[in-house]
Amino acid sequence: ARQEWSMSDFEIGRYIGEGKFGKVYLAREKKSGYVVALKVTYKAKLEKYRFHAHLRREIEIQRGLDHPNVLRLFAWFHDEERVVLVLEYAARGELYKVLRAAGRFTERTAATYVASLAGALAYCHKKQVIHRDIKPENLLLDIEGRLKIADFGWAARSNAKRHTLCGTIDYLAPEMIEKKAHDHAVDNWTLGILCYEFLYGSPPFEADEQDDTLRRIVRVDLTFPSTPSVSSEAKDLISKLLVKDSSKRLSLEDIMKHPWIKKNAEPSGSCIKQKDLGRVK
Numbered sequence: 265a266r267q268e269w270s271m272s273d274f275e276i277g278r279y280i281g282e283g284k285f286g287k288v289y290l291a292r293e294k295k296s297g298y299v300v301a302l303k304v305t306y307k308a309k310l311e312k313y314r315f316h317a318h319l320r321r322e323i324e325i326q327r328g329l330d331h332p333n334v335l336r337l338f339a340w341f342h343d344e345e346r347v348v349l350v351l352e353y354a355a356r357g358e359l360y361k362v363l364r365a366a367g368r369f370t371e372r373t374a375a376t377y378v379a380s381l382a383g384a385l386a387y388c389h390k391k392q393v394i395h396r397d398i399k400p401e402n403l404l405l406d407i408e409g410r411l412k413i414a415d416f417g418w419a420a421r422s423n424a425k426r427h428t429l430c431g432t433i434d435y436l437a438p439e440m441i442e443k444k445a446h447d448h449a450v451d452n453w454t455l456g457i458l459c460y461e462f463l464y465g466s467p468p469f470e471a472d473e474q475d476d477t478l479r480r481i482v483r484v485d486l487t488f489p490s491t492p493s494v495s496s497e498a499k500d501l502i503s504k505l506l507v508k509d510s511s512k513r514l515s516l517e518d519i520m521k522h523p524w525i526k527k528n529a530e531p532s533g534s535c536i537k538q539k540d541l542g543r544v545k
């Protein structure tokens with residue numbers, strides 16, 4: 265039977281992050297000593313924002329997923345005032361902070377993360393799940409520097425319709441902006457955006473005004489700066505993902521077979537140098 269967990273089963277550690285509807289704490293399960301991340305959402309907040317369905321969907325979607333590049337949801341529980349998700353702990357934190365600190369990634373690191381994402385998304389799509397909100401803020405790194413997709417709050421079963429454009433618009437596919445029915449190919453588009461951002465340090469359609477970004481997206485106004493110098497294979501992959509007609513985007517399987525990925529991606533999914541392994545501040 266499902267073990268009934270409660271807060272008293274855990275030693276609560278430091279606060280490690282937060283999103284719109286919850287805070288994440290480092291915690292250790294007392295009996296096993298297992299370190300986890302507890303994502304705590306206050307019910308009062310759920311009431312206020314009519315958020316139950318959203319959280320319920322996050323739980324049932326993430327609970328059914330088991331993939332090395334998808335952050336595990338081990339369990340969940342609630343008490344009078346909170347709903348708590350017991351999540352896998354990703355000890356190297358948010359990928360976007362590592363990207364900002366590094367400025368941009370090497371082709372080896374970028375290809376490794378794109379391959380990990382393609383593998384995770386292929387797995388999700390096979391389970392009829394579209395994440396729909398893949399962006400650096402939702403990507404975490406575990407102790408070995410392996411990528412983990414987190415926060416399935418906006419995930420949905422395939423061919424769902426979500427019409428609220430929320431958060432950063434840089435990653436939105438044209439069909440999302442034009443409010444057409446969207447399928448899992450939106451995640452393929454986003455993979456193209458992320459690959460570009462990993463290599464150049466910022467997303468391809470960035471502009472000062474939101475309207476300009478939206479215009480550049482729907483026009484697929486893609487340009488490759490001359491610096492930093494990026495291989496033509498990488499540009500080839502990006503150009504085959506940032507395609508307006510979603511049916512013409514490279515499939516996740518074809519991404520995994522692309523020459524740039526074959527040549528550069530680390531099979532282990534980890535790119536950190538051995539010397540860094542022991543050092544997690």
Ligand SMILES: CC[C@@H](NC(=O)c1cc2[nH]nc(NC(=O)c3ccc(N4CCN(C)CC4)cc3)c2s1)c1ccccc1
Binds near residue numbers: 280284285288401544
């Ligand atoms: C992705 C957003 C989502 N987050 C989760 O679900 C999250 C689940 C989960 N598991 N492990 C995490 N780890 C961290 O957040 C973390 C952050 C910084 C760290 N370091 C700082 C830099 N230092 C050099 C290394 C250690 C280490 C771990 C997170 S976040 C979310 C959504 C809604 C509300 C709250 C959180």
